[in-house]
Amino acid sequence: MISSPLSPSGRPVKLACRNLWKIYGLPPQEAADVARTGDPAALQRERDGRKPLAAVAGASFDIHEAEIFVLMGLSGSGKSTLLRCLTRLIEPSGGSVTLDGENLLAVGRGRMTELRRKAMGMVFQNFGLLPHLNVLDNVAFPLRVQGIDRTAREARAREMTELVGLEGREAQFPSQLSGGQQQRVGIARSLAAEPEIWFLDEPFSALDPLIRRQMQDEFIRLQKILRKTIVFVTHDVQEAFRLADRIAIMRDGAIVQIGTPAEIALAPANGYIAEFLRDVPLLRVIRAVDVMRPVTGDGQAMPRFTTEDVLEDILPTLLGGAAAVSICDADGNRVGEISAAEMSGFFGSDRAIPA
Template sequence: MKIEIRNLTKVFGSQPLHGLQLLENGEQKDEILKKTGMTVGVDRATFSVREGEVFVIMGLSGSGKSTLIRLVNRLIEPTSGEVLIDGENLTKMDSKSLIETRRKKLGMVFQNFGLLPHRTVLSNVAYGLEIQDVNKEEREAKALKVIADVGLKGYEDSYPSELSGGMQQRVGIARALANDSDILLMDEAFSALDPIIRKEMQDELMNLQSKLGKTILFITHDLDEALKLGDRIAIMKEGQIVQIGTSEEILENPANEYVSKFVRDVDRSKVLKASNVMKKPEVLMTQKDGPRVAVRKMEEIGASSIFVVDEENKLQGLLTVDDAIKAYKEDILVEKLLIEDLYKAAPDTPLSDLIEIAAQTKYPLTVVEDGKLLGIISRVSILSGLVLGKESKENGVEAK
């Protein structure tokens, strides 16, 4: 695992170890505050993050999520517990080793951008390398590359005050990337942006992640943002992690009433992907099959068309029963009668992107990866994915 968090706890107050003992004796956060005046910021958090994963921690204000991310890089000292990065225990490092680990492995992106107003974009992005004594030519070359990566090429000589909020946050991300850190810690990074720019930054982060494959620990109070960005999500309440899972797992099986309330009004079409609703074709036709074989296969399942693939399962097209009969009667090669203008979705295409397309086409949508046919999606599949999912969620809430 890239990051391992083990029983990480933070108690704010004059006698944190006493507060920790009360926690271990089973007392709750509110009881400890009332008795001692001490606040439990994080309560025995345990989780791990895989290399290249976007792990989102979400919760309402006061849930402990921002404290947790600051414990990860020891901007706040933990009361107890362990933080391991690549197997190295940060909680046992001396100051020198900790600073070195932060510089080389941990990049931080804050909500308030944290840019130096008197420095240009180039100088801001290169700042981390500058304090590491990297020579000017090398650090500017690295900075220029990541500036281009985040879509700010041409703004190298601009100052923060000359940029929009979204552009300033891109500078913040570029600064974290310039150090070539393996891990990005992002604390409410897009919360200060207006909704349109926020969505653009979410899309930009997903695009960067597809190219760079960083390990990202992302903090947010916005469930839609968590569901969109996270490979997995941890939901926090009162300092505790109450559930960890994928978007689908949390939507389908909320751990308790608190999580159920969070997900009750989620637009499932924005969360479900093509891979969640696709089905394997009942039968397929290969290029070596003739028209009579195609008709027989369609008769077996009562279909009026069949998908055609090559020996590597790469999609070639769709053959209708009328065209199969025509090919047989008129001795025409099947390949010449294939319908090739089919909609091809990637497995991770959001269901919301497919609804209108499915309504306008008379053929099933195909789910394709590297040219290979993974499955098909009919209009019925889309509707059942939305309706049945909603029903199961409602039934789960009623049962609690």
């Protein structure tokens, strides 16, 4: 396998997208020319009474190893089309997509099929389970396609079934499962072939709110165990900010802003994004690592929190009389501090800490 290149930050890049376009309503060669030049005038000229549509317009980004990269936007923004272009389920009009340094737009159909079977896991809103197969056989199906023998594929399928919390239901059929359980089968099936990168397109949007929340919890738990590189599509702002390491917000086929949840919440790029995020509760989005300052003194008497704790969890301690709290990494080492005075300044007069 080709080793992953490094981003400017020094983190390994799993997937890189550069100037990616998908244009409908033009012949392929003309669409490729528009993608190469980015000529906006070509998209304004009507053909047969219609203007061409740039469903994806010049998308560029890097996705790091073990990162959850969320594509977010309203219906019709281009997020699902972009995901399908990354996997070549839809052929892009132009640009480049590289996985571990390999240009996916330059490989043949056979190689692309191999990559989808072995390197890519996919989960969609439509569970897509085979109704005549039980849970175990549904999960094992990708391995069956690869020609893996029955004993080996069933052993792997049992591991994945247990991983997603469906142990004991291996013999049941999709019709005997709830919506949440069916989606767990879809997740287990997508993981059976041990994919290097995981693509999920609105996987929880068809579920009831309570089950959706439970599946988000399950997703977070699985990621802590598996550390997959993930591209996750959603139109739900709360879901995006809960799950993402970084978010790309799309509008009319273009990426408007990319950043961590805290970066976007604290500094929206324009009025559209500010309005989009109006109902996002900052206290549940901003983590300690986003606002902590360097340590001062030994801090032994300070209450302790982790870098991943959100401000909603930390503020009661500060409101309870603590002048500051220590922030610790996963090994328990103090790496920062947050003071009550700084929190008041951080939120400003219009977003003051409640008394």
